[in-house]
Amino acid sequence: MIRRMMLAAAAALGLAAPAAAQDRVTLVLNWLPGADHAPLYWAQQQNMYRDAGIALTIENGRGSGFAAQRTGSGQAQAGIVDTPAALQARGQGADLVAGMMIYAQSPYGIYWRRSSGIRGPQDFRGRRFGAPPADAARVMWPMIARAVGIQPNEVTWVNIAPEAKVASLQSGAIEATTHFYNVHYIYERTFGEDLGFVLTRDIGFNPYGNAFFLNGPWMRANPDAARRFIRTTQRAYQACLTNPAPCVAAVAGPAATSVEDLAVSWRLVAELMQDDPAGGRALGGMDAARMQQTIDGVRTAFNAPEMQPAQVFTNDLLDPAIPSHRAAAR
Structure with missing residues (x-):
């Protein structure tokens, strides 16, 4: 009863009622x-x-x-x-x-430049891959490599910052990198017809x-x-x-x-x-x-x-x- 009276008084004075607990x-x-x-x-x-x-x-x-x-x-x-x-x-x-x-x-994608000589996953052996150590696809590389049909240690990983992936690929410091598919448009825009990529969900790792x-x-x-x-x-x-x-x-x-x-x-x-x-x-x-x-x-x-x-x-x-x-x- 008292609470109803207080709320009525507040309304009469134009005051907001107390917010519900969040x-x-x-x-x-x-x-x-x-x-x-x-x-x-x-x-x-x-x-x-x-x-x-x-x-x-x-x-x-x-x-x-x-x-x-x-x-x-x-x-x-x-x-x-x-x-x-x-x-x-x-x-x-x-x-x-x-x-x-x-x-x-799965959002995992692997990106490379066609001009590097990589035509597809079968050419990953002996290549330099760049990504941060905690990169999701890099962490899962043993499983991705198995899907590709190569041994995990048949590529060399180079540590780079997340924001350096595209630039490192452009400069040739690395030959391939990994990225989530939702930024695929950046790679298309940057590399055009020179872009090569594979989505891991298309090679059996999803x-x-x-x-x-x-x-x-x-x-x-x-x-x-x-x-x-x-x-x-x-x-x-x-x-x-x-x-x-x-x-x-x-x-x-x-x-x-x-x-x-x-x-x-x-x-x-x-x-x-x-x-x-x-x-x-x-x-x-x-x-x-x-x-x-x-x-x-x-x-x-x-x-x-x-x-x-x-x-x-x-x-x-x-x-x-x-x-x-x-x-x-x-």
């Missing part, structure tokens, strides 16, 4: 803001998280390993992590659970890619907050797949990238998100058999401990009414 969620990106993060910034602009009772803080990342460490240790409630990297972190004791898949198709991983203890202690965070994120990605323009505009400032380039990159992100051609799974949903294949690859490459799909992902936080994305084929 669950604080810190999300660590896998890297700096880009097109793949556009739905997050757009949803923030639209107050979608606030309206869902989530006080969301977005932190820039420094690679999947960093995001896995921050999230697995509980310093953040959620992180965008490449799935193989998350599985490696789990094998080292991090309690991480995937709540929503972003890249249902593990799950980037996903929203949650800190396990937080998720289990706060299932409602975890569900509201994931479902809000799911709705944001659905909206941006339907109408990308306002989403890429929302991330242009944080990404310090032109809207035009972000729009091109988003189309590649949408391609990587395509999954479940027969329908029946929710957007961001994961398949146990596919996850088992990803687990098996990580175990083979890194002698990781045994783990079950049910330990590393859940579809229970997703809204089953939001259908999976089926983009046009390349």
Whole structure:
């Protein structure tokens, strides 16, 4: 009764009613803001998280390993992590659970200049590859090499900074590099007809890619907050797949990238998100058999401990009414 009287008095004086309690969620990106993060910034602009009772803080990342460490240790409630990297972190004791898949198709690409004499993966032997030591595809090189049909030690790896990949390839300091497919347009623009590339998913290596991983203890202690965070994120990605323009505009400032380039990159992100051609799974949903294949690859490459799909992902936080994305084929 007293509370109703106070609220009525506040309304009469033109004062705002107290805001509902918000669950604080810190999300660590896998890297700096880009097109793949556009739905997050757009949803923030639209107050979608606030309206869902989530006080969301977005932190820039420094690679999947960093995001896995921050999230697995509980310093953040959620992180965008490449799935193989998350599985490696789990094998080292991090309690991480995937709540929503972003890249249902592997984003790993290998790039080279045709003028270097490389015609395809069969010519990788004896070549200089450049990437940071923690680069996702470099970390997974033992499995990629197996798919190519060569031994992992038949290429030489050169340590370079992430932002030096294109320049190092241009200068000839390296003969090949790895990059996520969502920046494929940069290589096309830079190298034109001299560009050679292969996507690992086209040569038989297609593990799950980037996903929203949650800190396990937080998720289990706060299932409602975890569900509201994931479902809000799911709705944001659905909206941006339907109408990308306002989403890429929302991330242009944080990404310090032109809207035009972000729009091109988003189309590649949408391609990587395509999954479940027969329908029946929710957007961001994961398949146990596919996850088992990803687990098996990580175990083979890194002698990781045994783990079950049910330990590393859940579809229970997703809204089953939001259908999976089926983009046009390349």
